[in-house]
Amino acid sequence: MKNEYKRSTGLTQKNVQEHNLTTILRGIYETGVCSRVEIANKVGLDQATVTRAVQKLVEKEIVFESILSKKTRQRGRRSIGLQLSANRYRLVVVRLQRLSFKVALLDLTGNILEETEHPIDALQKPPHIFDLIVQAIEKVMTDCSEAVLGMGLTLPGPFLEQSERILLMTESPDWENFDLVHRLRKHFSNIPLYSKHDAKAAALSVWKTQGITEDSEVMLYLSAGQGIGAGLVINGEVFRGSQGTAGEIGHTSIKQDGPQCYCGNYGCLEIYCSRLTLFRNLKANSRHSLPYPLNIDDVVQAYQMGDKEVVKEVDQMANYLAQGLVNVINLVNPDMIVLGDEYSRFGEPFLETISEKVKECLLKKVFENLRFQLVQEKDDLVLSGSFHHVLQSVLFKTHNPELYN
Template identity: 40%
Template sequence: MIVTKTKRGTNLEDVQEMNRSLVIRLMRRRQVCSRAELTQESGLNQSTITNIINELISWGIVVETGVIDGKKGRRSIGIKLNCEPYKIIGIRLARKSITVALYDLEGIEYSKQQIPIDIADGSTRAFNRMKELIKEMISSNSVGQVIAIGVVTPGPLLRNEGRIGLMTYFPGWEKINIQEELMRDFDLPVYIEHDAKAGALAHWWFGNSHQEQGVMIYVAAGQGVGAGIVVDGKVFRGSLGMAGEIGHMSIDFKGPKCECGNRGCLELYCSTSALLQTLNKEHASLKSVWKAIHEEETGDAVEAVRQAAWFLGFGLVNIINTFNPDRIILGDEFAEAGALLHDTVRSVINEYVLPDVSNKLTVELAADDMDTMLVGSAIVAIESILDQPSSYLNQQT
């Protein structure tokens, strides 16, 4: 027998919460604004906006800034978000490091600490070190309180279960329920996400294009390869939270066997781990590889990077034909290859994708001024908080 879920109705409380969420999100984009501007942009009536702002002021999440000039010379009281009292712990778990940072509700970073981890030490010891960093970060916070924790991990990630399904090059993490253990140890809500999806969300939040609609794909090409797919501002996750696991998409069914059990997986050809294996006699670190390709026009390093970039581009052709994105952003460690990566990927796309599609697609390198996946770990938690602001921001409850 097939059981179908009936569609749930919308209660007045749900509508009020959606309106609060809308107003806070509008204020985040506008910085200082007036109640009249929020009324116009939100489509809500003036009395509703007045009631919501009064409520948010009483919670401490909104403050008045004084008189500001409006349209036609009209003056009004300015308002803005007061995000500093609400802190988020953001955590990025990678195969060789753990980074923990403190953010406020606007995604502004206050402090950060990174430690190396090694497969020889095991996943349990690495996880315990993560917990120690979280304790130190919570203790160091001097303003407001930590209200949530966001964690991003390599994949495949079983997001709905709160654990990693497989971390290539670092086994053992699949035995740890990261979300459940952190919630128990710190008595805080914990949100877990695949690192590429978090990176995509960070680019949607802070990207220069201020994109509101469309399809954007962030490609995390580092020690593994994954993709975050954002559609109209929402991350596409799939039924188990594993959508975008392009590193385990086969590009050669007769290729080498991957730890996932498949053959010819994309990350075996274009991850930075694979790149270092190819160049193990000439280069022991990525820093050495990037130095070589930026100083030389030819050579083993240049050819190895170009070949890896070609494979990545070839894999992205399949993603383009599947999701038809407006933008693709190339990020994580491989992005440091710069123009060589971008131009090679772009040329492969131009060759193998229909011109009517490729001509309308933007391909760009991720900005190198922030760790987008680390920032994304905080944004994953912030997004959940903004969806239910009364549960997290009402200090009177």
């Protein structure tokens, strides 16, 4: 039967072996820690095939073996646990934002081994920022003695994932004329580079930590901070749209007669409730207790301490976000909304303000189907999502000479 399958599909023995390796790796990645028996049952391969494949993965130091703790009433020897190894390989991920960029080095288990953040001056042009990013990456690479399997780059939107070009970065002009992804790929030509929209990367990470647990079928991740974006996850898959720009909630209009946005639309949500706008409003309101220059840590603390003027300005951001969410909810009918990025730090009172405003504007049955949550993961979700994107692209891709030769 197997030989007939190979003949009918044109698969060689090497093809089948590589397919088995990637299938087993995916199973280990999705499970976290599991025994050979568990992984055989999960992926539908016999134990002998799993044992041979796992041996190769252990020799390559992609998979690590450990002793599992005994389950209740378990007899005999403890099982050997399989998990991705943190020893031999590394991934580098870069997050570009309007006011800063981050570079992080991670092992295959997702542990951040090194992370740096670099401010971006408003007057700096893309070519100069590109040089700073390259320098930061090279610094991380110089300090790393392990093999780097891949690199991830996340960008604010609108971002064309298909052609890997920034269409617009609000209040940061010139990026649409600078081919950042391809320049970075050319500079680091020996390392595969994978780009992704920042909100979609974060949505992937949130789905793994919260969406699966909550059994969500349609999860909307709202990224609110320096920019406003969203990622839609439908049955475990991040929805991209035809060009990769799906989720640009920040460029949906909440006021038809509002000011014109850089994107050409009028009254865009991002104009009214980004962190840049919040800071401008706070600067214009001298009755609060905040020191200057403003920073998000002080604003969050003042909000939580009940500074009336700060609470008023932050709650206005929540009301605007609710308006934008109502439009999206009526369009895609999610069952779960997760708030992330900087605004999630305002906590449950901020989320409750959004929820109550949304409730006023939705049909009762539609609202009752919704669950609102803050992100549970405390690390940078965009970096985490970029890590998962790169890891999946590297490990689950057959014909990877670094892994399978």
